[in-house]
Amino acid sequence: MKILITGGAGFIGSNFTHYLVKHRPDWDVTVYDKLTYAGNLKNLELIKDQIKFVHADICDQNTIDEQIAKNDLVVHFAAESHNDNSLLSPWPFVETNIIGTYRILEAVKKYNKRLHHISTDEVYGDLKLDDPAKFTPDTPYNPSSPYSSTKASSDLLVRAWIRSFKIQATISNCSNNYGPFQHVEKFIPRQITEILEGRKPKLYGNGQNIRDWIHTEDHSSAVLKILEKGVIGETYLIGADGEKNNKQVIELILKLMNKDSDYYELVSDRPGHDLRYAIDSSKLREELGWKPKYTNFEEGLKNTIYWYKNNRDWWQPLKDKTEIKYSKIGR
Numbered sequence: 019m020k021i022l023i024t025g026g027a028g029f030i031g032s033n034f035t036h037y038l039v040k041h042r043p044d045w046d047v048t049v050y051d052k053l054t055y056a057g058n059l060k061n062l063e064l065i066k067d068q069i070k071f072v073h074a075d076i077c078d079q080n081t082i083d084e085q086i087a088k089n090d091l092v093v094h095f096a097a098e099s100h101n102d103n104s105l106l107s108p109w110p111f112v113e114t115n116i117i118g119t120y121r122i123l124e125a126v127k128k129y130n131k132r133l134h135h136i137s138t139d140e141v142y143g144d145l146k147l148d149d150p151a152k153f154t155p156d157t158p159y160n161p162s163s164p165y166s167s168t169k170a171s172s173d174l175l176v177r178a179w180i181r182s183f184k185i186q187a188t189i190s191n192c193s194n195n196y197g198p199f200q201h202v203e204k205f206i207p208r209q210i211t212e213i214l215e216g217r218k219p220k221l222y223g224n225g226q227n228i229r230d231w232i233h234t235e236d237h238s239s240a241v242l243k244i245l246e247k248g249v250i251g252e253t254y255l256i257g258a259d260g261e262k263n264n265k266q267v268i269e270l271i272l273k274l275m276n277k278d279s280d281y282y283e284l285v286s287d288r289p290g291h292d293l294r295y296a297i298d299s300s301k302l303r304e305e306l307g308w309k310p311k312y313t314n315f316e317e318g319l320k321n322t323i324y325w326y327k328n329n330r331d332w333w334q335p336l337k338d339k340t341e342i343k344y345s346k347i348g349r
């Protein structure tokens with residue numbers, strides 16, 4: 019199997035590439051990545067001799083055509099992925115997430131290749147804090163931020179190309195990932211590295227917002243399951259029943275890093291901040307037989323803290339720039 023992985027130098031894409039090289043060693047793997055501020059070749063250093071790498075933009079139709087033509091299968095992770103950035107500067111989100119996905123769809127249509135499109139639970143908007151409901155594949159789309167609205171747009175393009183042009187595609191919408199190689203702009207790595215830098219973690223608003231955490235290795239195993247067993251045209255929701263509010267996550271990080279439970283700062287809230295995400299992944303579990311491995315969040319978080327403690331040379335070059343950006347917006 020020849021597979022093209024867009025965004026494979028980012029957090030989830032690189033974890034997936036590692037997972038694939040380990041679990042499908044006979045596959046021919048090419049990573050396609052623009053290496054934006056979020057892409058990092060160090061993420062692929064340990065497997066660099068087992069993969070090919072193409073440094074290019076998914077919005078470049080000629081290059082994406084050429085690479086898709088050479089492969090059997092495309093897994094499309096490439097995106098602008100951070101909500102706070104999308105509030106400051108939405109254009110790169112429109113360009114990469116919408117136009118980039120359009121370019122991939124056109125290439126997949128032209129060369130009749132299989133596509134798996136990676137998306138997010140944020141396309142469904144948010145749930146109330148006290149509502150027992152979870153997102154299902156039938157939940158109507160209702161995105162809140164420039165990031166989530168561009169991801170929703172990309173999903174709708176994929177659905178339209180499936181229906182109108184009969185392309186061979188599947189979609190997955192996953193909840194919040196954590197694990198190694200996640201950029202320090204994101205919640206969990208930001209707090210771990212703030213503590214390692216001798217500063218307090220930063221909690222937006224009142225800290226009651228809920229996210230449904232999944233270890234990135236479980237996201238990888240779900241994507242491989244969909245590639246091999248998924249039904250063309252279907253959407254699968256990926257989640258591991260990991261709901262926690264942000265204050266609970268910070269308190270757990272503080273406990274695991276031997277700090278007092280009130281060693282954090284409340285900072286200004288994110289505009290339009292979604293309240294709660296929660297995934298019902300029963301379709302993926304029942305129809306494809308997937309189940310997560312990291313069911314103990316504390317254990318997964320402990321491993322993640324250990325990784326950041328031992329990989330300061332990976333995150334230190336990103337840290338100051340990220341914190342300067344946050345200080346300008348008072349967060």
Ligand code: NAD
Nearest residue numbers: 025027028029030052053054056057075076096097099195
């Ligand atoms: P990330 O920001 O860490 O990585 C994105 C990667 O895409 C980077 O390597 C970047 O260089 C590359 N990229 C960006 N624009 C590109 C372009 N125009 N052409 C080629 N490459 C480009 O993101 P992530 O957190 O790993 O997310 C990966 C995917 O998973 C995204 O589609 C995101 O929407 C989705 N997702 C993320 C989460 C999460 O919790 N992080 C959850 C569900 C879904």
Ligand code: DAU
Nearest residue numbers: 099100101138140193194203204205208220221222227264
């Ligand atoms: O749900 C899936 C989505 O999860 C993905 O589609 C996105 O790509 C990914 O970035 C993530 O989006 P969130 O906005 O939920 O993640 P973030 O890490 O930015 O924030 C998680 C929660 O923590 C959110 O409620 C905001 C809050 N937060 C974030 C930061 C950076 C804080 O309280 N303090 C912080 O310093």
